Amino acid sequence: MMAKEKIxxxxxxxxxxxxxxxxxxxxxxxxxPAKTGGIxxxxxxxxxxxxxxxxxxxxxxxxMANALAKPSLQHLCGTDNLGRDxxxxxxxxxxxxxxxxxxxxxxxxxxxxxxxxxxxxxGGQTENLIMRFCDVWSAIPGTLLCIVISTALxxxxxxxxxxxxxGAVPNGARMTRGQILAERTKEYLEAAxxxxxxxxxxxxxxxxxxxxxxxxxxxxxxIGATITQAATLSYIGLGVQPPxxxxxxxxSAGKSYVTSFPHLLLYPGIAIGLTTLAxxxxxxGLRDALDPKLRK
Amino acid sequence: MKKKExxxxxxxxxxxLKKYFNVPAGTNxxxxxxxxxxxxxxxxxxxxxxGCGKSTLGRTIIRLxxxxxxxxxxxxxxxxHVQGEAxxxxxxxxxxxxxxxxxxxxxxxxxxxxxxxxxxRSGRFRSRAELMKETAELMDLVGIDERLREAYPHELDGGRxxxxxxxxxxxxxxxxxxxxxxxxxxxxxxxxxxxNLLMDLQDEMGMAYMFVTHDLSVVRHISDNIxxxxxxxxxxxxxxxxxxxxxxxxxxxALLSAIPSTDVHNPMKRIQLKGEIASPINxxxxxxxxxxxxxxxxxxxxxxxxxxxSENHFVSCCRVAExx
Numbered sequence: 001m002m003a004k005e006k007i008x009x010x011x012x013x014x015x016x017x018x019x020x021x022x023x024x025x026x027x028x029x030x031x032x033p034a035k036t037g038g039i040x041x042x043x044x045x046x047x048x049x050x051x052x053x054x055x056x057x058x059x060x061x062x063x064m065a066n067a068l069a070k071p072s073l074q075h076l077c078g079t080d081n082l083g084r085d086x087x088x089x090x091x092x093x094x095x096x097x098x099x100x101x102x103x104x105x106x107x108x109x110x111x112x113x114x115x116x117x118x119x120x121x122x123g124g125q126t127e128n129l130i131m132r133f134c135d136v137w138s139a140i141p142g143t144l145l146c147i148v149i150s151t152a153l154x155x156x157x158x159x160x161x162x163x164x165x166x167g168a169v170p171n172g173a174r175m176t177r178g179q180i181l182a183e184r185t186k187e188y189l190e191a192a193x194x195x196x197x198x199x200x201x202x203x204x205x206x207x208x209x210x211x212x213x214x215x216x217x218x219x220x221x222x223i224g225a226t227i228t229q230a231a232t233l234s235y236i237g238l239g240v241q242p243p244x245x246x247x248x249x250x251x252s253a254g255k256s257y258v259t260s261f262p263h264l265l266l267y268p269g270i271a272i273g274l275t276t277l278a279x280x281x282x283x284x285g286l287r288d289a290l291d292p293k294l295r296k
Numbered sequence: 297m298k299k300k301e302x303x304x305x306x307x308x309x310x311x312x313l314k315k316y317f318n319v320p321a322g323t324n325x326x327x328x329x330x331x332x333x334x335x336x337x338x339x340x341x342x343x344x345x346x347g348c349g350k351s352t353l354g355r356t357i358i359r360l361x362x363x364x365x366x367x368x369x370x371x372x373x374x375x376x377h378v379q380g381e382a383x384x385x386x387x388x389x390x391x392x393x394x395x396x397x398x399x400x401x402x403x404x405x406x407x408x409x410x411x412x413x414x415x416x417r418s419g420r421f422r423s424r425a426e427l428m429k430e431t432a433e434l435m436d437l438v439g440i441d442e443r444l445r446e447a448y449p450h451e452l453d454g455g456r457x458x459x460x461x462x463x464x465x466x467x468x469x470x471x472x473x474x475x476x477x478x479x480x481x482x483x484x485x486x487x488x489x490x491x492n493l494l495m496d497l498q499d500e501m502g503m504a505y506m507f508v509t510h511d512l513s514v515v516r517h518i519s520d521n522i523x524x525x526x527x528x529x530x531x532x533x534x535x536x537x538x539x540x541x542x543x544x545x546x547x548x549x550a551l552l553s554a555i556p557s558t559d560v561h562n563p564m565k566r567i568q569l570k571g572e573i574a575s576p577i578n579x580x581x582x583x584x585x586x587x588x589x590x591x592x593x594x595x596x597x598x599x600x601x602x603x604x605x606s607e608n609h610f611v612s613c614c615r616v617a618e619x620x
Contacts, residue, residue, distance in 0.1 A: 195464070195467075
């Protein structure tokens with residue numbers, strides 16, 4: 001009897017948990033823009049994952065006779081200065097660029113938000129210490145910091161992600177802390193304390209959801225910047241190593257031909273732009289889905 | 297006005313409680329040597345003007361703020377410095393209802409989750425069904441319709457929000473509730489509803505209230521005993537009836553003379569206080585009201601004691617006999 005009840009409870013619990021997650025997920029894609037963003041992103045990811053199917057040729061295969069060719073049926077997006085097919089390089093390059101951009105921005109957001117929440121919630125000396133540390137941190141130019149970290153850690157996918165995200169952490173921390181300054185005098189935090197909520201639960205269950213909105217928007221906007229940042233790294237021989245294609249690297253390689261062969265710049269640019277747009281639209285949807293005030 | 301007799305050992309005993317804040321200009325004596333007792337089922341009104349330390353006093357008693365000095369006893373046990381599990385136990389017995397129902401509810405939690413939070417934390421309820429049942433009972437108790445379970449705070453009006461706040465405070469059936477101006481943010485018609493709800497709940501469940509307010513008509517309606525605070529100190533303490541009929545401290549007289557009168561034949565005679573309110577930062581010894589008191593004399597520069605002038609009537613004024 002007891003055991004049966006217990007099983008019932010756990011299944012009930014599971015169902016409830018799931019249904020809240022699913023209902024939030026459904027609400028993200030309620031609006032047309034978020035739906036468009038979602039479909040676009042799935043489309044882009046599918047193209048990149050299935051690159052061998054859609055590319056039609058090897059992204060590193062050089063065809064000097066056809067170097068710098070204009071877009072045609074044979075080369076959908078033309079070829080670069082070494083005669084490599086741009087379309088194939090964009091598809092294969094997306095694998096790295098998407099992963100670097102999305103995971104890098106996510107890392108930065110998680111790190112920045114955690115620091116900001118801790119600083120904002122505890123206040124006083126803790127806040128001073130964290131925020132002054134962030135000031136020093138952000139005094140070093142982002143690109144320089146990125147290069148230094150990358151050099152220290154050496155090339156490699158995970159190291160590159162760390163290098164890319166670390167420069168954006170102080171900004172995220174500052175933004176979150178600013179939001180919390182407005183929120184931390186509110187009485188619901190005291191109420192949470194009076195009902196025995198732990199500090200961690202007050203910070204991350206009560207405080208965080210009320211200050212997360214600008215971070216979601218900021219993070220989704222930052223993905224494009226992270227992708228181009230990755231290009232800086234590969235340009236100086238860190239990060240993704242040539243000839244492995246990558247969107248940012250394609251942009252920087254194409255910039256010497258901007259007047260004569262703009263298609264070298266145009267297509268990778270469109271790829272980055274579309275990805276940022278898609279994720280941004282979804283980010284807006286997520287922000288709205290998490291805000292009960294915008295519920296219908 | 298209610299009339300109740302209280303005897304036996306007190307539920308809450310506050311002894312020489314002090315709460316100082318260090319501010320750039322010095323030490324802010326927000327609560328300075330306050331002592332009183334509250335019995336089971338009693339409502340103690342605490343009145344005073346803005347900034348006199350009423351809310352700080354309430355928060356210090358229930359351990360949302362750490363006392364600088366003094367003691368708070370709950371049923372004879374010192375709770376001033378308990379930590380960990382013991383503090384958890386204390387917090388299940390003392391609760392607070394906040395002033396502003398617009399900021400005291402988490403905007404991201406719906407009503408049932410807000411009320412469920414303390415229930416979950418207590419660990420007393422094992423199954424989801426039990427939790428649901430208890431939540432529904434609490435909502436019923438404070439008069440929130442069942443259909444509002446999944447509503448969010450912004451969808452409710454001030455009165456309903458305050459009811460949610462009350463349900464949350466009541467969730468673990470505390471013995472003592474600090475009501476920190478719970479009706480001052482509400483319309484007058486809603487104020488009456490919420491006050492009556494609080495009084496009905498007290499009759500039903502027998503908990504004690506410490507009712508902090510600056511609204512004298514409210515405090516008259518709900519309190520059994522009243523403390524008058526001025527700049528962190530108690531200046532007068534007696535039963536509600538006594539306070540409104542036979543008040544002795546010059547500050548209490550001035551405060552009560554500010555109640556508007558509706559009797560056209562007998563217009564109010566307001567006692568106008570002159571002078572600046574003294575600063576609670578590094579206050580001088582002696583009566584803090586002296587700088588504005590029409591009866592101030594040299595003796596007022598000495599530290600004042602709260603003395604019992606008649607049964608259960610305490611006044612902190614050295615010239616009380618001469619004035620009255």
